[in-house]
Amino acid sequence: MPDHVLTCERLVKRxxxxxxxxxxxLRLERGARHALIGPNGAGKTTLVNLLTGVLEPTSGRIALEGEDISKLAPHKRVHRGLVRTFQINQLFPSMTPLQTLALVIAQQRRQGARFWQPLGRDExxxxxxxxxxxxxxxxxxKDVPTEHLAYGKRRLLEIAIALACEPRVLLLDEPVAGVPAGEREDILQTVAALPAxxxxxLIEHDMDLVFSFARRMTVLVNGAVLTEGxxxxxxxxxxVREVYLGHGEEAHA
Known part of the structure; x- marks a missing residue:
């Protein structure tokens, strides 16, 4: 039987x-490269919010490494290794990437109060x-305030922040959304090189990224799983062609 690191069973949210x-x-295998896709309104964001604890399920069960986390607070899920990328443009706009990552790493190591010592004190x-x-x-x-970074660099910093939290499971939430074409290649290469x-x-609309990255895919439609494979x-x-890939996207052979 596959080794599942994250599972949700018969999850309902009303x-x-x-x-x-x-x-x-949904069952995520250890070391998975799994994509969650579906048209707008399919329920992808709601599902991710349930997995991360932003929302509480109406019914069903979520387990991380076999332990029920259905009612666990979001920050406790992070400390147990379930981490989601998030919008850093709402956080620390005047801080640099180096300062931001140092703060996250210090907090992860329970050294949050010590971060405000001069940067470089903790080697x-x-x-x-x-x-x-x-x-x-x-x-x-590294020394440019986050608010002045190109958008593609901000998305890279989001993923770096998530990895600084030492995740066992990373929910990669639309990493190339809104990123100009000229800035996408760094993100595509970085995603491909994430630790095994x-x-x-991966939750994503960009089919080129989805099909180059994923080894397994789940299709969500109207809040329910249409198929997986x-x-x-x-x-x-x-x-799938009818409900999703056919909507302005060419199906990949």
Whole structure:
């Protein structure tokens, strides 16, 4: 039986009379490169908010490494290794990538109060921040305030922040959304080079990224799972072509 690091079983979320997540079961294998796709309004964001604890399910169960986390607070899920990328343009706009990553790393190591010592006092924190800056192609802008970064660089910093939290499971939420074409290549290469021991669930509309990255895919429609399979199986499924890939996208062979 596959080793599943994150699972949700028969997950339901209702808002009044509207069922946003309808009996969803999803199993993420250890080391997964798994994509969650579906048209607008399919329920992808609601599902991710349930997995991360932003929303509480109406019914169903979520487990991380076999432990039920259905009622666990979001920050406690992060500390247990379930991390989602988030919009850093709403956070620390005057801080640089180096300062931001050093703060996240210090907090992850329960050293939050010590961060406000002069930067460089904790060599391990600065060394890890420098590694991430290199890995995410941010070294040349490490001292530029985040608010002045190109949008593609901000998205790279989002992913670097998530990786600084030492995730076992990374929910990669539309990493190229809104990124100009000229800035996308760094993100595509960075996503492809994510550590193999981190299980990744990618939520994305960009089919080029989805099909180049994913080894398994789940298609969500109207809050429910339409189908799941390999990229080849998904591309060949006429139902998927009809409800998603056929909407302005060419199905990949």
């Amino acid at each position: 808002f009044g009379g509207i069922t946003a997540t309808d009996d969803v079961t 391990e924190v600065v060394m890890r921040a420098s590694q991430l800056l290199e890995q995410f192609r941010l070294a040349e802008v 021991d981190v299980s990744v669930l 390999t990229p080849d199986e998904i591309a060949a499924d006429p139902r």
